[in-house]
Amino acid sequence: MEHREKYPLIQIRLHWIVFLLVICTYAAVWLAKYGLHNYPSLAHPIWLLHYFLGAMVFLFTCVRFVVQKLLQKHIPYIDPPIPLWQYILSTTLKIVLVVIYWVIPLAGYLYRCKSGFSLDLYFRTFHARCDVDPTAGQFWHTIHVSCAYTALGLIAIHAGFAIWNHRVRKNNMLRRMMPPCHKCG
Ligand code: HEM
C-alpha cells in the first residue's frame, strides 16, 4: 500500500453512487408497495423504477468490484490503525455487502422469471425465459426480501463503525472515503 490521504476518486464516486442507488431502490419499493397500493396506475411506474434501480445496483456493484481489485494497492492506511480483529471483521462485512447486493437483484429477477412475469427495465423488456415454477418463485421472493432487510442492518453496522471511528477514535477512516473538499484547502 502506498501512502495517500484518500481512496482514489473513482472508488469514492462509485461508493457514493451505489449508496444513492441503494437508497432510491428501497424508497421506490416502499413507495410503490405501501404508499401507493391504492393507486395501481401510479404504483406501476414506481415498481418499474424499483426494477431499474435494482438492476443498476447490480451493474455498479460489478464495476466497483473490478475497480476495487485493480486499485487495491492504492487504498490508504487507516491512521492511527485499528486493531487487527476489527480490521478483519470490517473487511468481511464489506465483502458481504458486495455479495448481498449481487444476490438481492438476482433473486428479484429470478422471482419475477420463475413466477412467469416479464421484467421491464425501460430500455428493454425481458420476457420470462426460465421454466415457470411458482414454488421456486416463492423461494426467490423470500431470499430477495429477507436479504434486502438484512442488508439494511449490515449497512447500519458498516456506517456506524465508520462514524464511530471518525467521532470517537478520530482516525481518518471516514475522511478517506469522503469526496475531496476544494474549499478546505
Ligand atoms: C439492490 C437492489 C434491490 C433492493 C435493495 C430491493 C429491495 C426490495 C425490498 C426491501 C422489497 C420488499 C418490500 C416489502 O415487502 O416490504 C422488495 C420487493 C420486491 N422487489 Fe426488490 N430490490 C432490489 C432489486 C430488485 C430487482 C432487480 C427486481 C426485479 C427484477 C426486484 C423485484 C422486486 C419485486 C417484484 C418485489 C415485490 C415482492 C412482493 O410483492 O412482495 N427487486 N425489493
Ligand code: HEM
Ligand atoms: C449502500 C450502502 C453501502 C454499501 C453497499 C457500502 C459498501 C462499501 C464497500 C464495499 C466498501 C469497500 C471499498 C469499496 O469497494 O468501495 C466500503 C468502504 C467504506 N464505506 Fe461504505 N458502503 C455503504 C454505505 C456507507 C455509508 C453510509 C458510510 C458512512 C457513513 C460508509 C463509509 C465507508 C467508509 C469510511 C469506507 C472505507 C472503510 C475502510 O477502508 O475500512 N459506507 N463501503
